[in-house]
Amino acid sequence: MSKDRNVKVSIENLSTAFEIMGSHYKAVDDVTFDLYDGEMFAIVGESGCGKSALALSIMGLHDDSVKIEGSINYKEKDLNKMNKEERRKIRGFDFGMIFQEPLTALNPLVRVGEQIKEVLSIHTSLSDSEKNNKVLDLLDEVGIPNKEVVVKKYPHELSGGMRQRIVIAIALACDPDVIIADEPTTALDVTIQAQILKLIDNLRIKQNTSTILITHDLGVVAEVADRVAVMYAGQIVEMGTIDDIFDNPMHPYTISLLRSIPNSDNNNKKLYVIDGIVPSLQNIDRTGCRFSERIKGHDDSIHEENPQLREVEEGHFVRCTCYKEFDIEKSQEV
Amino acid sequence: MYKFILRRLIIILPALFLVSIVVFFTSEALPGDPSMQELMNRPDATIEEIMKIQERYNLDKPPLERYTLWLKGTLKGDLGKSYTFRTDVANLIKEKMFNTFFLGMTSLVIMFSIGIPLGVFSAKYEGSLFDRTVLGYNFFTLSVPSFVLGILMLYYFGYTLGWFPTSGSINPSVYDSGTQIQKLGSRIYHVILPAFTAGILSTTTIIQYLRNEIIKNKGKDYVKTARAKGQTENIIYNTHILRNSFLPISSVLGFYITGIFAGSVITETIFSYPGIGKFFLDAINLRDTPIVTGLVLFMSILTLMGSLISDILIVSVDPRVRID
Numbered sequence: 006m007s008k009d010r011n012v013k014v015s016i017e018n019l020s021t022a023f024e025i026m027g028s029h030y031k032a033v034d035d036v037t038f039d040l041y042d043g044e045m046f047a048i049v050g051e052s053g054c055g056k057s058a059l060a061l062s063i064m065g066l067h068d069d070s071v072k073i074e075g076s077i078n079y080k081e082k083d084l085n086k087m088n089k090e091e092r093r094k095i096r097g098f099d100f101g102m103i104f105q106e107p108l109t110a111l112n113p114l115v116r117v118g119e120q121i122k123e124v125l126s127i128h129t130s131l132s133d134s135e136k137n138n139k140v141l142d143l144l145d146e147v148g149i150p151n152k153e154v155v156v157k158k159y160p161h162e163l164s165g166g167m168r169q170r171i172v173i174a175i176a177l178a179c180d181p182d183v184i185i186a187d188e189p190t191t192a193l194d195v196t197i198q199a200q201i202l203k204l205i206d207n208l209r210i211k212q213n214t215s216t217i218l219i220t221h222d223l224g225v226v227a228e229v230a231d232r233v234a235v236m237y238a239g240q241i242v243e244m245g246t247i248d249d250i251f252d253n254p255m256h257p258y259t260i261s262l263l264r265s266i267p268n269s270d271n272n273n274k275k276l277y278v279i280d281g282i283v284p285s286l287q288n289i290d291r292t293g294c295r296f297s298e299r300i301k302g303h304d305d306s307i308h309e310e311n312p313q314l315r316e317v318e319e320g321h322f323v324r325c326t327c328y329k330e331f332d333i334e335k336s337q338e339v
Numbered sequence: 340m341y342k343f344i345l346r347r348l349i350i351i352l353p354a355l356f357l358v359s360i361v362v363f364f365t366s367e368a369l370p371g372d373p374s375m376q377e378l379m380n381r382p383d384a385t386i387e388e389i390m391k392i393q394e395r396y397n398l399d400k401p402p403l404e405r406y407t408l409w410l411k412g413t414l415k416g417d418l419g420k421s422y423t424f425r426t427d428v429a430n431l432i433k434e435k436m437f438n439t440f441f442l443g444m445t446s447l448v449i450m451f452s453i454g455i456p457l458g459v460f461s462a463k464y465e466g467s468l469f470d471r472t473v474l475g476y477n478f479f480t481l482s483v484p485s486f487v488l489g490i491l492m493l494y495y496f497g498y499t500l501g502w503f504p505t506s507g508s509i510n511p512s513v514y515d516s517g518t519q520i521q522k523l524g525s526r527i528y529h530v531i532l533p534a535f536t537a538g539i540l541s542t543t544t545i546i547q548y549l550r551n552e553i554i555k556n557k558g559k560d561y562v563k564t565a566r567a568k569g570q571t572e573n574i575i576y577n578t579h580i581l582r583n584s585f586l587p588i589s590s591v592l593g594f595y596i597t598g599i600f601a602g603s604v605i606t607e608t609i610f611s612y613p614g615i616g617k618f619f620l621d622a623i624n625l626r627d628t629p630i631v632t633g634l635v636l637f638m639s640i641l642t643l644m645g646s647l648i649s650d651i652l653i654v655s656v657d658p659r660v661r662i663d
């Protein structure tokens with residue numbers, strides 16, 4: 006499905022290293038993927054695997070101490086090579102971002118209408134009344150009732166779901182090409198989660214915005230994503246269409262993630278738990294397979310030094326040497 | 340908003356009433372009264388003479404009645420007569436209160452005009468040489484007692500350089516026959532040294548407070564949102580971050596105003612500045628109960644007013660604080 010689509014953003018060998026006690030450690034390590042026009046691209050992975058670090062790198066929101074390598078190609082330019090001012094002009098205009106915490110993402114002292122208007126003031130030369138009208142239109146678009154009243158409200162006067170809609174309106178204000186939503190529903194009630202997700206999806210379809218949806222909820226992914234990248238310890242370990250990942254997962258990490266989703270089929274069974282935890286940045290073993298510590302039963306003889314991300318079938322990439330031989334059932338017995 | 344202020348004022352009334360009771364009866368409990376003084380001065384005074392003095396100051400009446408009389412007078416602005424000066428307390432403290440107020444306000448202005456820029460810039464350039472210099476300055480102001488700085492200022496700028504007067508609040512000849520402008524000028528000239536002493540030493544809290552607030556706010560999510568909008572760093576700093584950082588400071592402003600009077604004793608004494616700070620101590624030593632009562636009452640009212648001002652400020656700058 007991807008061949009006939011235009012690439013909107015092409016990310017090549019992107020690495021993001023944080024400085025900890027004087028040395029840099031990569032939280033995003035050699036990530037490469039294309040974001041297609043109007044697609045919903047999901048990034049999943051356990052907490053701490055580098056999803057937010059990746060998102061902030063694409064937005065250019067890291068501070069100067071963070072070392073970012075590789076390229077982020079957008080409209081024939083490498084964002085990573087731009088100066089700060091050029092980068093700033095792209096933020097909010099071409100790239101919008103939706104954050105995880107709607108409770109804190111808005112300035113508590115400023116009326117929400119003004120906060121939406123701020124983006125328009127930065128990037129457009131609309132008159133004041135045009136901006137006000139645009140703000141009302143945006144509130145309509147994100148499904149806020151009583152918009153005339155809501156524009157004058159302060160963030161604390163709105164519910165979490167409403168605030169997230171305001172954050173979405175801010176991200177949408179300048180009709181961006183790309184929206185990055187970093188766990189946009191994690192902080193919300195389950196019922197609101199579904200609404201917000203639907204909203205993001207509908208807006209993407211309506212405006213053909215390429216959307217990167219970061220989540221650790223595979224249920225969410227199954228519902229709205231076109232393609233998925235599974236991240237582990239800063240790397241993409243598997244990437245493919247939603248069917249590739251859900252029906253034919255190959256990387257042991259993906260398989261175990263899928264098995265750890267609670268669903269009605271395995272109601273009575275004990276939930277599958279992946280052994281161990283994501284290693285912290287300084288402790289990632291950067292030689293060999295990063296996941297090897299957490300699985301048993303792999304055959305070391307067929308392992309390459311550092312497993313590479315390979316396209317094993319069209320559009321389906323896996324970073325695992327022995328995915329064919331690997332049997333997760335067997336591994337548990339060992 | 341007006342309703343809120345009105346309601347707060349109404350709540351203050353019972354508080355004031357309680358304060359008046361406490362103030363009156365604690366002052367009463369101070370040992371000594373004018374008849375005793377008279378006795379000490381003239382051990383041969385007759386009973387009649389003593390009785391007459393007691394009568395003059397209502398000391399012959401039972402405590403409750405004295406309180407009611409005092410309260411009635413106070414409500415009319417009459418704080419009674421001083422034992423030692425034999426004149427109206429209200430008149431005695433009026434000028435001194437004004438002086439202390441003038442000194443306090445000037446030192447507040449000095450404190451804010453030094454403290455705010457230092458706090459803002461040390462936070463903006465966190466970790467820089469400037470920031471560390473400000474930290475050093477903070478250690479200095481925190482560890483130097485006001486009487487030491489006061490005496491140094493007095494000695495250097497007052498005596499050695501002779502730039503500023505070394506005592507008083509206004510030039511007496513200007514006070515008698517100067518124009519309004521000349522009077523103000525002379526007052527400012529006299530207040531500069533003591534105000535700088537008090538002002539500089541109180542910058543510490545404001546600098547540390549502001550710096551911490553700003554650094555805390557720099558990392559807040561809404562700042563990230565503003566960056567994601569493409570907002571420029573300058574505007575993010577000057578509007579989003581600073582606005583949120585000044586909020587807690589405006590809320591303690593009211594208490595600074597109360598603090599002016601409490602903290603004036605040492606400065607006023609060093610600079611022989613005729614304010615209520617030193618006068619208050621003198622009145623206690625002289626057992627001049629009406630003056631003590633009047634001043635304590637006045638300071639209590641100020642404290643209540645200070646907290647009222649703080650509340651009003653909080654309500655008007657922070658939309659999260661509900662007023663109903």
Ligand SMILES: Nc1ncnc2c1ncn2[C@@H]1O[C@H](COP(=O)(O)OP(=O)(O)OP(=O)(O)O)[C@@H](O)[C@H]1O
Pocket residue numbers: 023024025032050051052053054055056057058059221284285286
């Ligand atoms: N500013 C920072 N300085 C140092 N280390 C950081 C910084 N930000 C993140 N990290 C580390 O980088 C790694 C990746 O963090 P990141 O926030 O990207 O994870 P995540 O996948 O978004 O997790 P979550 O699902 O919890 O949001 C983690 O080990 C984290 O501790």
Ligand code: SF4
Pocket residue numbers: 256257258294295296297300303308312324325326327328331
């Ligand atoms: S490469 Fe080997 S160790 Fe790594 S995930 Fe695949 S099977 Fe496990």
Ligand SMILES: [Mg+2]
Pocket residue numbers: 056057058187188
């Ligand atoms: Mg995250």
